[in-house]
Amino acid sequence: xxxxxxxxxxxxxxxxxxxxxxxxxxxxxxxxxxxxxxxxxxxxxxxxxxxxxxxxxxxxxxxxxxxxxxxxxxxxxxxxxxxxxxxxxxxxxxxxxxxxxxxxxxxxxxxxxxxxxxxxxxxxxxxxxxx
Amino acid sequence: xxxxxxxxxxxxxxxxxxxxxxxxxxxxxxxxxxxxxxxxxxxxxxxxxxxxxxxxxxxxxxxxxxxxxxxxxxxxxxxxxxxxxxxxxxxxxxxxxxxxxxxxxxxxxxxxxxxxxxxxxxxxxxxxxxxxxxxxxxxxxxxxxxxxxxxxxxxxxxxxxxxxxxxxxxxxxxxxxxxxxxxxxxxxxxxxxxxxxxxxxxxxxxxxxxxxxxxxxxxxxxxxxxxxxxxxxxxxxxxxxxxxxxxxxxxxxxxxxxxxxxxxxxxxxxxxxxxxxxxxxxxxxxxxxxxxxxxxxxxxxxxxxxxxxxxxxxxxxxxxxxxxxxxxxxxxxxxxxxxxxxxxxxxxxxxxxxxxxxxxxxxxxxxxxxxxxxxxxxxxxxxxxxx
Numbered sequence: 321x322x323x324x325x326x327x328x329x330x331x332x333x334x335x336x337x338x339x340x341x342x343x344x345x346x347x348x349x350x351x352x353x354x355x356x357x358x359x360x361x362x363x364x365x366x367x368x369x370x371x372x373x374x375x376x377x378x379x380x381x382x383x384x385x386x387x388x389x390x391x392x393x394x395x396x397x398x399x400x401x402x403x404x405x406x407x408x409x410x411x412x413x414x415x416x417x418x419x420x421x422x423x424x425x426x427x428x429x430x431x432x433x434x435x436x437x438x439x440x441x442x443x444x445x446x447x448x449x450x451x
Numbered sequence: 452x453x454x455x456x457x458x459x460x461x462x463x464x465x466x467x468x469x470x471x472x473x474x475x476x477x478x479x480x481x482x483x484x485x486x487x488x489x490x491x492x493x494x495x496x497x498x499x500x501x502x503x504x505x506x507x508x509x510x511x512x513x514x515x516x517x518x519x520x521x522x523x524x525x526x527x528x529x530x531x532x533x534x535x536x537x538x539x540x541x542x543x544x545x546x547x548x549x550x551x552x553x554x555x556x557x558x559x560x561x562x563x564x565x566x567x568x569x570x571x572x573x574x575x576x577x578x579x580x581x582x583x584x585x586x587x588x589x590x591x592x593x594x595x596x597x598x599x600x601x602x603x604x605x606x607x608x609x610x611x612x613x614x615x616x617x618x619x620x621x622x623x624x625x626x627x628x629x630x631x632x633x634x635x636x637x638x639x640x641x642x643x644x645x646x647x648x649x650x651x652x653x654x655x656x657x658x659x660x661x662x663x664x665x666x667x668x669x670x671x672x673x674x675x676x677x678x679x680x681x682x683x684x685x686x687x688x689x690x691x692x693x694x695x696x697x698x699x700x701x702x703x704x705x706x707x708x709x710x711x712x713x714x715x716x717x718x719x720x721x722x723x724x725x726x727x728x729x730x731x732x733x734x735x736x737x738x739x740x741x742x743x744x745x746x747x748x749x750x751x752x753x754x755x756x757x758x759x760x761x762x763x764x765x766x767x768x769x770x771x772x773x774x775x776x777x778x779x780x781x782x783x784x785x786x787x788x789x790x791x792x793x794x795x796x797x798x799x800x801x802x803x804x805x806x807x808x809x810x811x812x813x814x815x816x817x818x819x820x821x822x823x824x825x826x827x828x829x830x831x832x833x834x835x836x837x838x
Binding site: 413448 | 528529532535536539540542543546547549550553554556557560561563564567568570571574
C-alpha cells in the first residue's frame with residue numbers, strides 16, 4: 321500500500337480552514353471546533369480498527385493492532401477529559417497503527433504467495449531435472 | 452505536497468533528508484529523535500523502501516521535523532506524539548517496501564516457473580521432435596511397406612481378377628454341370644422309377660420265386676419223403692426179397708430137408724402139413740395103459756434119432772393121444788406121459804440137442820372112431836411133428 325493519508329496535512333488543513341471559516345462567520349467557537357476535530361479523528365480510528373476486526377481477524381493479534389486499540393482508548397479517554405488536542409493525537413496514532421497492521425497483514429499474504437511460488441518453482445525444477 | 456516520479460523518488464528523498472538535516476541548526480540531542488533519524492536514514496538506504504515507501508518516509512520526515520520543533524519548544528507531549536507518528540510512518544514505509552520486494556520476488560519466482568516450464572516444454576518439444584523424426588522414419592518405412600503391400604495387393608488383385616474370371620468360367624461350367632446334373636437327375640429319377648417298378652416286379656418275382664421255391668421245397672420234401680418211402684419200400688422189397696430168398700432158400704432147404712426127411716423117415720407113417728411133417732407112432736410101442744416104451748420101440752425110434760442128430764435145427768413137438776377108454780383125465784395124463792417118454796427116448800442120445808415140446812391131448816383129438824377096435828387102435832397114438 322502506498323497511500324498517503326491526507327489528514328495529517330491536507331485534511332487537517334481543510335478542517336482547519338473550514339473551522340476558521342465557521343469561526344470567522346460566528347458559527348463555530350474555537351473550543352467546539354477542537355472537539356469536533358477530536359471526534360472526527362476518533363471516528364476514523366474506530367472505523368480503521370473495526371475494518372481490521374471484520375475483514376482480517378488474524379491481524380488482531382498483532383502488536384501494532386493492540387497498540388492501535390490502546391491508542392484509541394487513550395484518545396477516547398482524553399476526549400472524555402475534554403483534552404481534544406491529545407484526543408486527536410491518540411486518534412491519529414491509532415489510525416496509522418491500524419494502517420500499519422493492515423499493511424503488515426498484506427505483506428504476510430504476499431510472503432505466503434511468494435513462498436508458494438518459490439516452492440512451486442523448485443518443484444518444477446526438480447521435476448525438470450528428473451525427467 | 453511535492454510530486455515526484457517513482458524512479459526519482461529515492462534521490463529526491465535523500466536530497467530532502469539532507470535539506471532537512473541542513474535546516475536543523477544542530478543535530479538533535481534527543482535520543483528518541485536520533486533513533487528515528489537513524490531509522491529513517493536506514494529506510495532510505497533500502498531500494499524498495501525508498502521507492503515504494505517514499506510517501507510514508509516523507510510523512511515520517513514531516514513528523515520528525517515537528518518533533519524537533521516541539522522538542523526545541525519544550526512541548527514534550529507533542530514531541531512524543533510526533534515521534535510516535537514518525538516511528539509508525541517509517542515502519543509503514545518499510546512494510547510497503549517489503550511488499551514491493553516480495554511482489555518483485557514473487558514475480559521473479561513466477562518468471563522462474565515460466566522459464567522452467569518453458570525449458571520443460573522445449574525439452575518436450577525436442578523429445579516430441581525426436582519421436583516425430585522416429586515416427587517419420589517409421590512412417591517412411593511403413594509407407595515403403597505400404598507401397599510394397601500395395602504392389603502385392605495389385606498383383607493379388609490381378610490374380611483375383613483372373614481368379615474371378617476362372618471362377619466365372621467355373622461357375623458357367625458348374626451351371627452347365629448343374630443343368631446336366633438336373634437332366635441326369637431326372638433321368639436317374641425316371642430310371643429310379645423304372646428301377647422301383649422293376650424292383651416291385653422283382654419283389655413280385657421273388658415272391659413268386661419264393662412261392663415256387665416253397666413249392667419246390669415242399670416238392671423236394673415230398674420227393675424226399677417219397678424217396679425215403681421208396682427207399683423204405685425198396686428196403687422192404689429188398690427185405691421181402693431177402694425174406695423171399697430166405698423163404699425160398701428155407702423152402703428149398705425145407706424141401707431138401709423134407710426130401711432128406713422123406714428118405715430118412717420113410718419107415719414112419721408120415722403126413723405132411725403146412726407146419727412140417729408129422730410122424731404117427733401107434734400104441735403098440737407102449738404097454739397097455741402105461742407110458743413105458745416097449746423094448747422094440749427104442750429101435751423103432753432110431754431112424755428118427757439119427758435124423759434129429761443130423762438136423763439139430765429141427766424143432767420137435769411131441770403130442771400124446773388116447774382112445775376113449777377110461778376117464779378123460781386119466782387119458783390126458785397118460786397121453787402126456789407117453790409124449791414125455793418118447794421125448795426121453797429121443798434125448799437119451801446126448802448128441803440130440805433139438806428143441807422139443809410135449810403135449811397130452813388125451814381122447815380129445817381122435818383120428819378114427821372109438822366104436823371099433825381098429826378105430827381105437829388108430830386113436831391110441833403119438834404124433835411127432837418136425838419143423
